[in-house]
Amino acid sequence: MSTLTEPLDRNWLQKQWRHVRLWRRFFAQAVVRETHYRAHFLTTLLVGLVQLGLGIVPTLLLFGFTQDVHGWSRAEVIALVGVYQIVTGLIATFVAPNMNRMTSYLTEGELDVVLLRPVSSQFYLTLRWINVAELTNVASGIVVLVIGLVQSDLAPGVGQVLQAVVLAGCGLVLLTAVWSAMSFLAFWLQSVGPIGVVYLSMVEAGRYPLVFFPVAVRTFLTFAFPVAFATTFPVRALAGDLNWWPVALGVALAVVAMTLVRLLWRRGLLTYSSASS
């Protein structure tokens, strides 16, 4: 038992560890909650499957008219749709439930309560709520990825799988950072509810390989709205087309993006004048 005078964390590492333990609690609580709403679980699964099917329709039609597009075969694009489904499924599970609450946090004064807690407020606002049912979309994404890989005769080695996982992870972090930045605009714009709609429709570009777009759009989708790291680069890594430079670039970009979002959050907090008191 620690006394009240003792500091909560003695060093930086303990502070991070405390956040990890806290997040595990959030997750455990979300799982318990999900067991109470089994119909929600089932509908999320069904809707996810239908949307996955519909998302593949344009790709299937496209490859009915041609064998390959800029070096991508149908099987490779299907593998890419699988990766897309995995990454967007993870975002829908861990990030989306929080981003959709951002407006109410800021305009209803709920942020006041968060700021009083002995926890990083940005951590809390970005990762507090978890929608476990969306993990079914991650599972279906894995199935589609495996189907795509088998059909395309790709047999990635351990190094390539590692590259792909790191790149997809960077994509996940980058896309989360972009959505966070868009949501934190609520500090200045009051209502950002609809920004999630724009974000989700732009993420759709990740269903297709980067080379399907004109050069200017490719740059945009790599550096400004980095869906390229979430889908195109991991699949190219699995195909053995990449060395470690893009991986290093992805990690560097992820660090820069997280730092920028952190700064934006700090800047936003300065302008925040409680809505409840």
Next chain:
Amino acid sequence: MSTLTRNLRVVRRMTAAEIAQQSVYRGAWIIFMLANICMPIISLLIWRTALANGAQLPVDERYITTYFVLLGFVTMATSSWMAAFLANDIRLGKLSSWMVRPASLLVKFVANNLSEKFLKLFALVPMIGIVWWIFRDSMNIPAGAGRWALFAVSIVLGAILVFTIDILIAALAFWMDDVGALVQARVIIASVLSGAVVPLALMPSWSRGFVDHQPFRYTVSFPVEIVAGQLTGRDLLAGLGIQLGYVVVLAVIARLVWAAGLRAYSAVGA
């Protein structure tokens, strides 16, 4: 005063009131319209790449470009979003207060639909204009005002058709507790069969007969085809005839279902 003119006057007044109210959210309309043209632009770029890469499509680059540039406008102009709201009003008993008023509850939804579309136009038309200008070299621009007039007529008919389908789905709330799943199913089915995801011209040949004659084609694809495609005078006449036929048939069914629903309605919270 006849019922029709009175209803029209009510719609006009309520639309004006809704516009005044909804213009508070003008920032949100701009953002929504931005999202509205995202998907068509992504699709446009993808299919142009496929064409440039040598894909043998049944349509040419001008068709694809014109189709996707106009798509965002037509989906907005013919859209309806009231099914869930109307079903709620029925389920929660808000319909009761309208039954003693001299106008139908549906009038409120007509006014809401018209006012939001009016405001969205201001956000959407400049965006479509910019995309049009970027791709101006490969756009189909039909000669003569006739096609544009038909385009306008077809959009109005398409809008009525979608609105009627929404009434039909929402009216099931008179007998069912939750129509949420049906609303969602309609959205998903319509997104493919209306041509909002992929132009119907690109659908495989074995599906032709069904795809060309099902009602959802006349909610989005057909109006766009009038401008983008090479429909002959005969095709146009037949298309408009079928569209009008669907509007009339569904409107009659909706009217019957609505009337039956009102008789079955037992107010909640009265």
